[in-house]
Amino acid sequence: MENNIMLLCDIGHTSYHFFDGKNDYKKGVNTFIPEIIQEKVYYICVNVKILKRLKKLKNWINIEPYIDKTQFYQTMGIDRIIASLSINNGVIIDAGSAITVDIIKDNIFNGGFIYPGMIAMNKCFKSISSNLNYNFNFSIDLYNLPKNSQNSISYGYLKGLYLEVISYNLPIILTGGDALKFKTIFKNATVDEMLIFKGMKILIEANK
Amino acid sequence: MENNIMLLCDIGHTSYHFFDGKNDYKKGVNTFIPEIIQEKVYYICVNVKILKRLKKLKNWINIEPYIDKTQFYQTMGIDRIIASLSINNGVIIDAGSAITVDIIKDNIFNGGFIYPGMIAMNKCFKSISSNLNYNFNFSIDLYNLPKNSQNSISYGYLKGLYLEVISYNLPIILTGGDALKFKTIFKNATVDEMLIFKGMKILIEANK
Numbered sequence: 001m002e003n004n005i006m007l008l009c010d011i012g013h014t015s016y017h018f019f020d021g022k023n024d025y026k027k028g029v030n031t032f033i034p035e036i037i038q039e040k041v042y043y044i045c046v047n048v049k050i051l052k053r054l055k056k057l058k059n060w061i062n063i064e065p066y067i068d069k070t071q072f073y074q075t076m077g078i079d080r081i082i083a084s085l086s087i088n089n090g091v092i093i094d095a096g097s098a099i100t101v102d103i104i105k106d107n108i109f110n111g112g113f114i115y116p117g118m119i120a121m122n123k124c125f126k127s128i129s130s131n132l133n134y135n136f137n138f139s140i141d142l143y144n145l146p147k148n149s150q151n152s153i154s155y156g157y158l159k160g161l162y163l164e165v166i167s168y169n170l171p172i173i174l175t176g177g178d179a180l181k182f183k184t185i186f187k188n189a190t191v192d193e194m195l196i197f198k199g200m201k202i203l204i205e206a207n208k
Numbered sequence: 209m210e211n212n213i214m215l216l217c218d219i220g221h222t223s224y225h226f227f228d229g230k231n232d233y234k235k236g237v238n239t240f241i242p243e244i245i246q247e248k249v250y251y252i253c254v255n256v257k258i259l260k261r262l263k264k265l266k267n268w269i270n271i272e273p274y275i276d277k278t279q280f281y282q283t284m285g286i287d288r289i290i291a292s293l294s295i296n297n298g299v300i301i302d303a304g305s306a307i308t309v310d311i312i313k314d315n316i317f318n319g320g321f322i323y324p325g326m327i328a329m330n331k332c333f334k335s336i337s338s339n340l341n342y343n344f345n346f347s348i349d350l351y352n353l354p355k356n357s358q359n360s361i362s363y364g365y366l367k368g369l370y371l372e373v374i375s376y377n378l379p380i381i382l383t384g385g386d387a388l389k390f391k392t393i394f395k396n397a398t399v400d401e402m403l404i405f406k407g408m409k410i411l412i413e414a415n416k
Binding site for chain 2: 072073074075097098099101103110111112113114115116117120121123124125127128129131132144145146147148149151152153155156157159160161162163164167
């Protein structure tokens with residue numbers, strides 16, 4: 001499976017995220033010139049503008065058509081689908097601007113749900129009342145009911161998510177920009193920032 | 209306990225909510241003139257401007273000083289405290305612009321937490337992505353993982369709250385403007401729009 005020449009790229013709204021088999025690095029979507037790359041690049045892309053540009057380049061290969069989407073749903077993000085392919089059993093929590101939670105049992109996608117990311121939820125509480133304008137306390141004890149405002153919103157944000165995720169009794173895999181924050185809550189979780197690339201590799205190998 | 213002459217009033221940011229022992233009715237804070245009332249009115253008020261005005265009126269009696277706040281916390285809203293006094297055992301869900309959840313066991317306030325109200329949470333998802341701009345589906349089956357976008361955010365909003373609330377194994381009391389929406393999720397819950405007035409009455413009786 002290990003192939004260091006294979007260049008993988010996950011393109012979002014703000015950056016190209018590359019993985020060369022050893023290291024990963026990011027390039028801004030507004031400054032990076034994809035034409036300069038000579039090697040073969042396998043990619044996924046949710047950025048419509050960039051996608052148009054990449055379609056003209058022969059060495060950039062979109063792997064989205066490789067996916068058998070029947071077990072997923074129509075509007076599900078390609079990044080969630082690919083991440084789901086990377087594990088056999090587990091709950092994947094992708095903690096970014098949104099938090100997506102996907103449950104995979106015996107290689108089957110069981111479904112998933114979407115929860116607001118940390119920043120969006122903070123703004124949400126603030127929009128309700130300036131009295132609720134606190135950062136979340138991720139060190140909160142979720143087994144004791146809070147008795148102050150900061151903990152009241154932190155508990156509101158985190159406790160239900162926690163109960164739902166642990167209810168599956170499966171390994172928990174954290175990925176995304178806020179993965180380490182949520183590691184405080186899901187102490188036994190594995191943090192894996194390379195999950196998307198693992199899924200991409202599996203898909204490419206299966207389609208060779 | 210029944211006393212039809214006693215006029216109770218819960219004053220918020222938008223209205224005076226009256227209860228005359230039989231009926232309840234609302235008056236807008238900007239149009240209603242409290243000076244016209246001749247009877248004794250027992251009230252609570254979170255509206256600072258109105259509070260100033262009422263302090264000058266002899267027949268308007270603020271019952272906030274009657275409360276022994278030691279078992280509650282400093283920044284806890286007066287409406288949450290009063291509602292907590294109205295029951296001996298249960299989980300009170302006040303579903304308004306924010307959702308407050310308070311747990312009372314054997315007449316003791318065990319603590320509570322705050323969760324975004326329906327409208328704020330809708331806006332929150334929408335702010336993350338226009339693809340998440342759906343109304344919540346309150347008829348969702350919370351025991352089956354969703355496989356479409358509307359249900360994915362509805363499940364995200366409701367499932368964790370549901371698990372946390374039922375974990376206490378106590379009677380559930382719903383109040384606030386969105387009480388009936390949440391009744392769809394908490395099927396065995398009691399809807400009680402008069403909860404705040406029950407708490408006020410108990411407090412007044414105890415201080416006679």
